[in-house]
Structure formats: C-alpha cells, structure tokens
Amino acid sequence: MVQTNANDPRLKSWVSIPAGSDFPIQNLPFGIFLRKNSSPVAGVAIGADILDLAYLNTNGYFQGQHLPADIFIQPTLNEFLGLGRKKIREVRERVSELLRDSNDELDADARDAALVSAREVQMLLPVKVANYTDFYSSEEHATNVGSMFRDPKNALLPNWKHLPIGYHGRASSIVVTGTNITRPKGQIKPPDSDLPVFCPTRKLDFELEVAFVTCGETALGNAIHTADAEEYMAGLVLLNDWSARDIQQWEYVPLGPFLAKNFGTTISPWIVTMDALEPFRVKGPEQNPHVLPYLAYEGEKNFDILLEVLMQAGNAEPATVCRTNFKYMYWNVGQQLAHHTVNGCNIQVGDLYASGTISGPSPGSYGSLLELTWNGQKPLHLPDGAQRTFIEDHDTVIMRGYAEKNGVRIGFGECRGMIQPATHARS
C-alpha cells in the first residue's frame, strides 16, 4: 500500500469546499446518484457537489483507463468495483487530477455539466450487496454485552480472543441513508409470562458499525492471507445494524440473531476508498493470547476514524449520544477477511462485511443504546426534556464518521434513518 499523490494535504480543488466538509479533494468517495427524471449514474463527492462520472467517461476524460462505455451508467457500483482495487485507484487519481485547481481540462461548460449539487439529487444504495456478514470485533462491546447478560467476571466467551466471531446477515434489507425504517413486530417473551406474545418491539436499538465493501472475488476453496486481504477491499461505509433486543433475546439461541436484525440495515451512501484512508492507519490493540498463524499480521491495520451517533426525538435538536473511534477494534479488517475465507468460503464483488458494534472504553463511547442505557437502566437525556432507554417512533438516528489529520478531513457523510410506527395490517 503506497500513499498516493491524491492524498497530498496541499492539494486544492477548483470546486469550492465548504469548511468542515467530509469531501475535500483528498477524499473522492464513490456513490450512485439519481437526478430528477433521469437514470442512476456513478459519481464522486466533492464538497457540497457530486462529480458525474458517467459524463466524464462519455466525454473522453478517462481515455487512458480503458473503461467500458457504460461502466458508470449503472444502478450500482458493482461492475466498476469488479474492475479491482488497482483500477479503482487509477480512476480516483484521475478524478483528483481533473479537480485540482491547477487543472483546466474541464472548461466552464464541462464543469457545469459534470458537477451537480448534492442537494438536487437522491443518493441510492451504492452496491447490490452480494453477501452480508456481520462481525463482533469490538472487545468493549462484547465485554459490555457479556457483563450485562452473563457474568461480569467472565464477560468474554472462551472463543472470543481466538477468532473474529461473525455471522451471516440479510443482504436484501440493506438500505441507503434516509430510508425510513418501520418498527418491526415479532415474538417477545415478557419476563412475567410463560408464553411469548406478538407485538411491535419495545427495545429498538441502533448499532454503530463500519463495513468494508469488496472489489474482488475468490474461487470456492481458496483462502485470503491477512497480508493480501486489503487488496480485495474497495473502501468503507458507516452502517447502522438496527436491532430489536427483545425479539433477539427470545429467538437467538441456538442459531444466532435473525428477525431481530433483518428488518433493516442502513449504510452511508459513499464508499470511502481504502486509498483515501491510507494516511490514517494506526496500530491495533495488542492481541493476547497470541493468535493462530493464519490470523497473524504485520504493520498498522487499524484506522483512526472518529465516529459519532446523534439521536433526534421527532423534530427536536439532534443530540450526540455516542463518540467513539474505529481504531478500538480488536480484530482488524484483514483478520476478518482472512478468517472468513480460511475454510475456503468464497467472496464476491459487492460483499459487505461489517465490524459489529464499535464501543470504546468509556460509557460515552458505547455504540448502542443497550450499552449506553445499560439495558434500559440509565435513560439518556435528550434536548427538550426527552428521555430515551430505547428508540421511539419518529426518532431519527444519525451516524457520522471522519478521519482528520493535517487539516484534511476524510468523511463518510451521514448514515441516517427515522423510525416509523409499526404497521397494523396482519397480526
């Protein structure tokens, strides 16, 4: 992995970048957007605007890259991602060139045609998710959950420090930021009842996660080494793994979470490339006991990305309820992919692999309401006198994340969703 020229903090763009923007010229994440009365195309976020990649490709600005003519005229990024990590890097570097203030390849008319205000378009799900896996890689989160539901002295299960625990999630119900989520109904077993009841969840929660998106595939039977794993990753997104704790509690033994999770999972709209995040590598936590050889790795494989969660009760002011960091992850993304494939499980382009809830060491850094309110025992105080143990109808949850260094912020945009009341049809 080399630091590319496109990451140089001195770079400036001819696009004016609002202060504090997630999308300076050093970022250049990929997404899919929809203009009114048009078809979806691929774009790159720059400041408050989006650069239309379909326009650039159609008009010859990627001539050296030998891209298929329709590669950006697609409802998803899957075909583009399938070109692989190296090609994604080349396209990002070419976009960086075109956007530099010293570059005049795009004349005024071309700039006008290629740039669209982010406010005027709708962001779509950037990939058709081929396979979705959710890990459980934050030691603090696993410890908190173990302390609450088992024994605080033996909070971590015996396997936890030997392998990155994960499970398969539902790909169909992954949605893009801004999509409303309907409060799920399901079976819960109240503590005072012998029998389960069917009702809307009473313990609706968020889980703050970061996920990587793959840009390569393997054949069944092949494993990926930790040292090669990042070459299969296009970039990262924020992810909210909405969870119904009461449904989970009743259903999850012995095969794991199912209906408690698969009613909706929200991701942010921009794939922030691994290349853009290169300057933010940090060492991960020491792993003790030593991991088995197939999980060993060298170098700095964690990423220093600040994360926060805001909650908004109805139309009140949003309030920050959690501040944490992706760098706390015990298991890094390379270890996750190496573990996932060590048995020969094949990966596909457009797979999504989420971190699991990211909690930090202090109570204000816990990545779920379950932990923040300690299973409802300590309500959160929101503006206008609102209190929350779990999420109520018409609440909005907003996740944000960015890495920052030398005056450059590499941000993710928002991962936002509002909860709609449960439907009354068909109980």
Next chain:
Amino acid sequence: MVQTNANDPRLKSWVSIPAGSDFPIQNLPFGIFLRKNSSPVAGVAIGADILDLAYLNTNGYFQGQHLPADIFIQPTLNEFLGLGRKKIREVRERVSELLRDSNDELDADARDAALVSAREVQMLLPVKVANYTDFYSSEEHATNVGSMFRDPKNALLPNWKHLPIGYHGRASSIVVTGTNITRPKGQIKPPDSDLPVFCPTRKLDFELEVAFVTCGETALGNAIHTADAEEYMAGLVLLNDWSARDIQQWEYVPLGPFLAKNFGTTISPWIVTMDALEPFRVKGPEQNPHVLPYLAYEGEKNFDILLEVLMQAGNAEPATVCRTNFKYMYWNVGQQLAHHTVNGCNIQVGDLYASGTISGPSPGSYGSLLELTWNGQKPLHLPDGAQRTFIEDHDTVIMRGYAEKNGVRIGFGECRGMIQPATHARS
C-alpha cells in the same frame, strides 16, 4: 391452488421415459444446462433427456405466453422465475402439451433439435441465490441434537415450538450437484487442550434438507401471510448443508454457525415446481402448544416426499444410510416464509430457504451423520468393510428424493458431492 391438468397420471409423452425415472411428463422441473462449446440455457427434464426451452421460445412455441425473447437464454433462471408463479405454471402447462403423445406440434426435426440427452450436457446452478436462509424445522432433528449436547429431558429449547428457528447462511458458496467440496480447515478446540488448534475438520458431516426457491419479491416492511406464502415459491430442490461439527462446536456461541457451514452447500439441479408437487400434500404434525395467529394456517401444507442419503467410500458401492420423508417437518414452508417476513424483512426472486436437517422418528431416518452415529459413538458400516463416523476424504454423499402416487414419480434428480482432501497451502 388447483390441481392442474399437467399433473394427470394418465398423461403419456412421445419421449420415452425410462422405468423409475424422476422425470415423467407429470414433473417437468426447470434447470439451466450447458452444451459443449455453447452458452447456458434453460431446460426442462423429461425422462433421460432435457427439453431446450430457448429453442422452443426462439421458434415460436410459446407464442401465447408473451415471454421476453431471451428469457431462457440466460445463465440462471432468475429472470424467468421473476415472472411469477402464474407464468411459471403457464409455461409448465404449455411444455406438458407439447410433450404429450397426442401432440404433433414438434415435428421430427424440431424434436431432434429441442431434445438433448442429459448425459451430454452439464447442469449448472439453476439460480443465482439472492439470499439464503436455513431453518431448523424438524422436531426429531432438534430433539436429537438437544439430547446429545444438552439434556435429553429438555432437549427442545423453550422457543422451538413457538417459532420456526432459522438463521442466515452464505449465498456465495451454494453449488450445484457434482461439484467437489474441499475439506475445510478451521479452528477446533480439542477436549484435552486449553487452546484451539488449526487443522482440517475431523467431523465433516452432511445434512439432508429440502429448500424452496422464491419467484416473487416484497417491499421492505411488508409481511406475507401463511395463506399467500406458496404463491411466492417456484418449487423445491434437495440441499446438502455440509457441516464441520468440530468447527461449529467452537465457534457457534453466541452468534450461530458460520465457518462450520459456509465452505459449501450443494443443491440438486432441477427446481421441481410446487405445481408438480400439488398431488402430494399431506397434513403436518399437530402443533401443540398452539401457534400465534400469524403462524396459523389451514389445509394440507406438508408434502409427502421420500428422501434418502447414500454414502460411497471411494469407488465402492454406494450404500443407503438414511431414509426419511419431508412430511415429518414440524414447521411447513408457508409458516417459514410468514415468520421470516413478519418483521418486514423483504424477500427477493431467487432466494433459497432450506428446511434444516430432516430427521424422522426412527434411527434409520436421521438426516445427518451426527445423529446416525450419535456423535461418532456408533459407526456406520458401509460395503467392503468400510466404517464411518464422519465423512472421509474421497467419500461421496448422494441425496435423492421423490414423491410417488398412482404410478407417477415426481423426483428431484441427485444432490451429490465428493470430498477432496484439505489443501496444504497457507495455514
């Protein structure tokens, strides 16, 4: 659901059907096949032959059906299935007409062009699996597992009779019959060791299952009622949920099976339509305690399908090791889909929903080696003096299934896989 004319046991075809064939004119299942030096197309099994649907459509034999020109010239059936249950039924009925001995619409040349011997082609995976879910719906199987690993007196967990337990599996590693499976490596924790070791699984198993394939989709937030559920199902396939019991034992708490299952899942090549199975409906087991209203159903929702598993040690004779029946399922397919969507989880065309291991009441009817050998305590005796507790390298597992009544057999073909030794690269 009406019994269609295409199911009439008196129907005969001009194609000669070998005795005991799975594919008489009353079956007509759909699959994807590949001729040498050609592209994949859709076909229907008839006796020892395959009817080329692409040929028929191109040459106007589906004129009344208004099918897209390329609907059968595809590497998967997904687009065809997406036309919905009614259209699938119409196509099957038209194929039935064309194949009847009284029908001469296909002249000798057309018959020659449209029919290909099943021996001369390769069967491909019939669908690109959009989402894969595996249930756990056999009471006998859940009871056996609970008796072995927990308490025989409380073998079933408290939730088991209230909801069809299920979990998400891996879609990418689903393969068609005949694909070799490499023995997976992974972490296991031997009972005499404090630490896990990394090695090829020592407890490789099969699980005999039946899965339904969907031909419809729902929007996120919508539930499917038990009474409507079968309209979303194109048909059934056999499924072998290969399992590494020692990997599973170490990894599965608290989030369920992961690497123990996702190294490969084999399905049979033909989607046997729900319409063809209509005559084989039977009542399911009585459900006590009563289920919640959203799981209630009326009518005969189980299917009388004989199932068997054969094991072949190297090149020895295959020997039957299990005979059971799909009718034993405690939770029927309609209940499974109703439960899966009751929280608003959306379904997609080409989803695969497997039953979980199908065990019957007697030891010879158990659907996994774990149960047949009672976790390795009672070895199976195979021909030529071979003994098995779990699957050894170069063993082949063959699953077969058929429904039979009034001299008509509606069969599935084979779900077959041979185990290759673990690879030595990269431990």
